[in-house]
Amino acid sequence: MKITQHATETTLTLALNGELDASSSVLLDNELSKPEILRTQKVLIDCQQLNYISSAGLGVFISHLQTFQDANVKLVFFNMQEKVRNVFEILGLDSLMTIVPSEADAAAV
Amino acid sequence: MAVLRKPFSLLGVVALLSWLALLAAALLYAHPGLGGVSLSPPAGLILVLQALFTGIVFLYERKSPERLRGVDFIGLLQRLLLGPALLAVGSVGLHQLLQMLLPGSINGSVLHTVLYTLNVGLFVLLLARTNYAWRALMMFRGSERLQRQWVAFELLLGATLLLRLLPYAPPAAISAAVLGVLAAFGAYLSGRQKWVAYLSRRQKLEAVLLQLAIIGVMGIFVVYFLDTRLGFRLVGPAPQNAFLLLNAFFASFYALMGLLVTLFNLPTAGVFEQKREEILTMQRLTQLIQRGQTTDEVYQMFFDSAIQTTGANAAWLHVEATDEADNHDLYYQLTADQGSAISRTLAEFNLGNLEYFNNDLSSGSFSRLKLPFGSLMVMPLSSSKRQYGNIYLLQEPVQAFDRESLSILQTFASQTVLSIENLQLIQASMRTQRVQDELKIASAVQDSLIPKNLPIDNWFEISSYAVAATEVGGDFYDFLHLPGRRLAVLIGDVSGKGVTAAFHVAQMKGIFHALMQENPLARNDREKYPVPSQFMTQANDALGRCLEKSAFITASLYIIDYEHGGFVFARAGHCHTLYYHSIKEEVSYFQTPGLGLGIIRHDGYEKHIKNQFYDYNPGDVMVIYTDGIVEARDAAQEEYTEERLQRMLEESYYLDAEQIKAHILADLHEFTRGQPMHDDQTLLVIKFRSTQPGAGL
Numbered sequence: 001m002k003i004t005q006h007a008t009e010t011t012l013t014l015a016l017n018g019e020l021d022a023s024s025s026v027l028l029d030n031e032l033s034k035p036e037i038l039r040t041q042k043v044l045i046d047c048q049q050l051n052y053i054s055s056a057g058l059g060v061f062i063s064h065l066q067t068f069q070d071a072n073v074k075l076v077f078f079n080m081q082e083k084v085r086n087v088f089e090i091l092g093l094d095s096l097m098t099i100v101p102s103e104a105d106a107a108a109v
Numbered sequence: 110m111a112v113l114r115k116p117f118s119l120l121g122v123v124a125l126l127s128w129l130a131l132l133a134a135a136l137l138y139a140h141p142g143l144g145g146v147s148l149s150p151p152a153g154l155i156l157v158l159q160a161l162f163t164g165i166v167f168l169y170e171r172k173s174p175e176r177l178r179g180v181d182f183i184g185l186l187q188r189l190l191l192g193p194a195l196l197a198v199g200s201v202g203l204h205q206l207l208q209m210l211l212p213g214s215i216n217g218s219v220l221h222t223v224l225y226t227l228n229v230g231l232f233v234l235l236l237a238r239t240n241y242a243w244r245a246l247m248m249f250r251g252s253e254r255l256q257r258q259w260v261a262f263e264l265l266l267g268a269t270l271l272l273r274l275l276p277y278a279p280p281a282a283i284s285a286a287v288l289g290v291l292a293a294f295g296a297y298l299s300g301r302q303k304w305v306a307y308l309s310r311r312q313k314l315e316a317v318l319l320q321l322a323i324i325g326v327m328g329i330f331v332v333y334f335l336d337t338r339l340g341f342r343l344v345g346p347a348p349q350n351a352f353l354l355l356n357a358f359f360a361s362f363y364a365l366m367g368l369l370v371t372l373f374n375l376p377t378a379g380v381f382e383q384k385r386e387e388i389l390t391m392q393r394l395t396q397l398i399q400r401g402q403t404t405d406e407v408y409q410m411f412f413d414s415a416i417q418t419t420g421a422n423a424a425w426l427h428v429e430a431t432d433e434a435d436n437h438d439l440y441y442q443l444t445a446d447q448g449s450a451i452s453r454t455l456a457e458f459n460l461g462n463l464e465y466f467n468n469d470l471s472s473g474s475f476s477r478l479k480l481p482f483g484s485l486m487v488m489p490l491s492s493s494k495r496q497y498g499n500i501y502l503l504q505e506p507v508q509a510f511d512r513e514s515l516s517i518l519q520t521f522a523s524q525t526v527l528s529i530e531n532l533q534l535i536q537a538s539m540r541t542q543r544v545q546d547e548l549k550i551a552s553a554v555q556d557s558l559i560p561k562n563l564p565i566d567n568w569f570e571i572s573s574y575a576v577a578a579t580e581v582g583g584d585f586y587d588f589l590h591l592p593g594r595r596l597a598v599l600i601g602d603v604s605g606k607g608v609t610a611a612f613h614v615a616q617m618k619g620i621f622h623a624l625m626q627e628n629p630l631a632r633n634d635r636e637k638y639p640v641p642s643q644f645m646t647q648a649n650d651a652l653g654r655c656l657e658k659s660a661f662i663t664a665s666l667y668i669i670d671y672e673h674g675g676f677v678f679a680r681a682g683h684c685h686t687l688y689y690h691s692i693k694e695e696v697s698y699f700q701t702p703g704l705g706l707g708i709i710r711h712d713g714y715e716k717h718i719k720n721q722f723y724d725y726n727p728g729d730v731m732v733i734y735t736d737g738i739v740e741a742r743d744a745a746q747e748e749y750t751e752e753r754l755q756r757m758l759e760e761s762y763y764l765d766a767e768q769i770k771a772h773i774l775a776d777l778h779e780f781t782r783g784q785p786m787h788d789d790q791t792l793l794v795i796k797f798r799s800t801q802p803g804a805g806l
Contacts, residue, residue: 062658062661066709090685092682092708
């Protein structure tokens with residue numbers, strides 16, 4: 001699992017590369033737990049290279065969902081592979097989180 | 110006398126008899142006509158009798174049980190000296206005393222002959238005893254070869270006994286040569302003094318004294334026999350008494366050699382003892398682990414041994430604090446303040462945790478500490494993994510420590526670290542064992558939560574399969590019969606694995622049984638039990654208060670009403686239900702929305718959950734499962750997928766529930782062959798029957 005960051009004034013983009021399982025989700029949790037993240041307006045998750053997400057990986061997003069909402073930080077996923085999107089949908093997360101096809105769509109949210 | 114102590118010993122009795130015969134012959138020879146017997150035996154007979162007696166005594170001693178007990182060399186020497194040697198010397202002393210008191214009258218008397226013969230007997234016995242004691246010492250840790258050499262020596266000495274029986278005296282040169290060779294052999298054997306090395310310093314001193322005494326006793330006999338020359342010569346000429354002479358020579362020479370070896374060993378005795386002590390300390394340190402001792406005891410042992418072997422006047426063992434223990438520091442004649450002052454001074458010079466010795470504390474930086482000690486030695490207790498602590502040893506004199514003591518201490522330290530790490534390994538493995546045992550219990554408890562008896566009715570068939578990837582799993586399913594020919598079926602999956610997940614499984618089952626109770630306030634039958642979406646909302650509420658933030662549960666609840674031939678279900682983030690519609694002859698997934706439990710913890714969950722009603726037809730098949738099935742991977746890390754599961758049902762929908770399950774599992778196992786199981790797998794197949802004989806419609 002590799003996480004690449006790209007930050008602008010209002011947006012933080014995290015590109016996930018690999019499999020988000022129990023061990024690598026700790027890395028992601030560290031990133032999302034940083035206090036400065038709550039000062040941005042948007043957190044964009046680039047899922048193009050995300051091949052697999054386990055329940056532990058989903059748990060990381062779920063655990064930060066409420067905090068982000070309270071701080072008015074938008075969490076947007078884009079470039080999601082069909083397989084991964086299916087996992088989000090089965091769990092019903094697509095009704096809670098914003099999942100858009102492309103980076104341009106994400107920027108427009 | 111051994112001969113008297115063991116009257117039943119045949120050899121002892123024969124020895125005594127032969128001595129009596131010798132006495133009789135001596136008396137008759139020295140005092141012709143004594144007691145009216147006019148028979149005078151030839152001198153040769155006395156010699157033969159004496160040889161016979163000597164031979165028997167030596168045989169007797171040879172056959173006696175081993176006198177050396179373990180490594181009690183001093184005891185052996187003491188018994189020899191206080192037993193036969195003292196007796197013989199006492200007897201000689203008595204004879205001399207009588208000669209002094211009664212000059213003239215005793216010489217040539219019967220008493221004189223008796224005493225003399227008695228002394229000869231005692232001397233022979235002493236020689237035999239001494240030589241066999243020497244044999245025991247010589248054979249201590251001796252080789253097979255030495256054993257053979259000794260037997261040869263015995264045989265050769267035995268042969269010299271026969272010299273007495275020669276009718277003529279051999280030429281002096283030959284006798285001297287034979288004697289010389291045998292004496293040399295004895296001298297060679299006297300070099301075998303391995304036992305000396307096993308004596309402590311004190312024992313060596315005792316051994317020197319005892320050996321001196323034995324040489325002294327031999328000397329007394331030589332003087333005695335030289336002094337007391339009788340008409341009949343029991344001792345000498347040399348060839349006839351070669352055996353006794355050689356034995357006396359060997360007895361004395363071995364004692365002399367032993368004495369010298371012991372003497373030369375005395376200066377090094379301390380070093381030997383120290384080495385022995387070090388080895389013993391090592392053994393004790395090692396044995397501490399085997400006896401299952403604590404690290405505290407290992408530290409104490411190390412501390413005591415270090416003080417003892419280095420002769421330190423004061424010491425401090427500083428043990429690095431770990432989270433599980435407070436303070437293990439040990440002090441000996443030193444205050445904590447002095448100790449920390451020393452360690453601070455060392456730290457100033459970056460010498461903390463290093464091997465170090467300083468033999469002059471009165472100068473340099475240590476002088477300002479004003480310690481009442483002249484020398485300091487420090488040894489760290491450390492392994493490649495971590496630092497355990499330091500030992501500080503102090504001595505009053507300056508120049509008290511050297512490289513040697515440092516290296517001994519280092520050996521101790523590494524053994525101690527080894528012991529501690531082994532102990533930790535043992536403790537860790539015991540902990541792991543305990544956790545495993547507890548997991549087994551948890552596994553058994555969880556197993557008891559899985560319904561063993563599937564519901565049986567004419568209307569449907571149910572077949573189930575559930576395997577956990579680890580000891581305790583996160584998958585669950587349960588059944589509950591409700592009044593009015595209804596059956597509630599719950600299936601679900603807790604995120605995460607292990608014991609936490611298992612707890613949530615138990616919790617979920619509790620919630621299921623608690624919520625599926627009849628509501629007494631219900632206005633009609635249909636409202637007595639919660640519909641699935643209500644159930645999920647209430648469950649979400651209950652779980653929201655206890656699930657950790659990143660944990661969630663997926664579940665599906667089905668309430669099958671087989672009186673009316675329909676079912677209602679809600680899917681809370683759980684896998685889609687696979688269904689065979691017999692009317693349409695089609696297999697498809699129910700695509701219903703629904704959010705997992707524990708994801709949103711405030712009000713508003715009910716917006717995310719829907720009920721789905723369906724009227725089933727006979728022959729319909731419902732396959733419900735957990736993601737462990739569809740996400741199972743093959744060797745290429747490809748997932749099993751919903752599509753493949755759907756295909757399996759398309760191939761097998763017409764079979765019994767049990768056979769459908771078997772068909773799916775066979776394919777799944779084929780797919781995952783050789784791969785480890787990543788997640789728990791649960792699969793339920795429910796088939797609605799086409800005929801219900803006797804159904805109460």
